[in-house]
Amino acid sequence: MEKVSFGFSDVSPQEKTHLVGDVFRRVASRYDLMNDAMSGGLHRLWKDDFVRLVQPKASEHILDMAGGTGDIAFRLAKYGTNVTIADINPAMLEVGKKRAIARSIENLTWKEENAEALSFNDNVFDAYTIAFGIRNVTHIQKALDEAWRVLKVGGRFFCMEFSQTKWSGFSNLYKMYSTHIVPKIGQLLANDEDSYRYLIESIERFPNIEKFSDMIKSAGFVQIRARPILGGLVAIHSGWKV
Numbered sequence: 001m002e003k004v005s006f007g008f009s010d011v012s013p014q015e016k017t018h019l020v021g022d023v024f025r026r027v028a029s030r031y032d033l034m035n036d037a038m039s040g041g042l043h044r045l046w047k048d049d050f051v052r053l054v055q056p057k058a059s060e061h062i063l064d065m066a067g068g069t070g071d072i073a074f075r076l077a078k079y080g081t082n083v084t085i086a087d088i089n090p091a092m093l094e095v096g097k098k099r100a101i102a103r104s105i106e107n108l109t110w111k112e113e114n115a116e117a118l119s120f121n122d123n124v125f126d127a128y129t130i131a132f133g134i135r136n137v138t139h140i141q142k143a144l145d146e147a148w149r150v151l152k153v154g155g156r157f158f159c160m161e162f163s164q165t166k167w168s169g170f171s172n173l174y175k176m177y178s179t180h181i182v183p184k185i186g187q188l189l190a191n192d193e194d195s196y197r198y199l200i201e202s203i204e205r206f207p208n209i210e211k212f213s214d215m216i217k218s219a220g221f222v223q224i225r226a227r228p229i230l231g232g233l234v235a236i237h238s239g240w241k242v
């Protein structure tokens with residue numbers, strides 16, 4: 001029987017989808033607060049950089065996949081771009097919709113979607129973005145294949161995800177922080193140590209920068225680039241559909 005990783009455990013694909021759903025249902029209301037607490041606000045700078053790389057235009061339609069509570073979509077929408085924000089988890093989308101209303105952001109379409117089997121037609125989006133989402137997807141290659149399918153010819157793919165830093169001293173420090181401190185912050189602020197333990201473990205199981213580049217290539221993308229941040233702690237991958 002096929003097994004996939006859920007953090008450090010191996011589970012069936014159905015179980016993983018179910019367990020990841022539970023994690024984000026539980027953390028939804030505290031998700032944004034926790035991002036600030038865990039990263040000391042750094043995730044905001046990474047997301048700003050990510051969206052600058054996308055170079056959104058007002059004439060474009062961009063799909064922000066696994067968009068959660070809207071951090072990437074809101075930044076894209078500032079350029080006047082038409083953004084569809086899609087996520088498998090209604091609880092995350094509900095938090096995002098409230099945030100959008102509070103910020104008076106209007107050029108957004110919200111959709112419940114599984115990245116592995118999108119309901120959109122072929123060749124419809126100018127760009128596809130996914131930030132800190134793909135490592136939670138059960139079959140990563142299927143999600144990449146779907147990204148390629150829904151992009152127009154000439155469309156751009158951008159993915160930001162945690163990876164493994166190559167700065168050895170920093171790597172040890174980060175490992176200690178992520179293994180011992182992050183789950184405790186999760187317990188303190190979100191009353192949920194287990195979810196944050198999963199989120200950290202899933203980073204270690206995610207393919208490294210080179211392997212993930214190969215997977216993007218397998219989906220059909222060309223001119224693949226990987227931009228490491230903090231020695232590769234986070235990496236932005238991009239590619240083109242031609």
Ligand SMILES: C[S@@+](CC[C@H](N)C(=O)[O-])C[C@H]1O[C@@H](n2cnc3c(N)ncnc32)[C@H](O)[C@@H]1O
Nearest residue numbers: 024066067068087088089092114115131133136
């Ligand atoms: C860590 S959050 C990232 C949210 C947002 N992109 C950000 O950067 O703040 C990961 C998101 O991936 C979503 N997700 C997990 N599996 C998914 C799937 N198969 N299809 C679509 N979204 C998925 C979760 O529901 C969650 O909202």
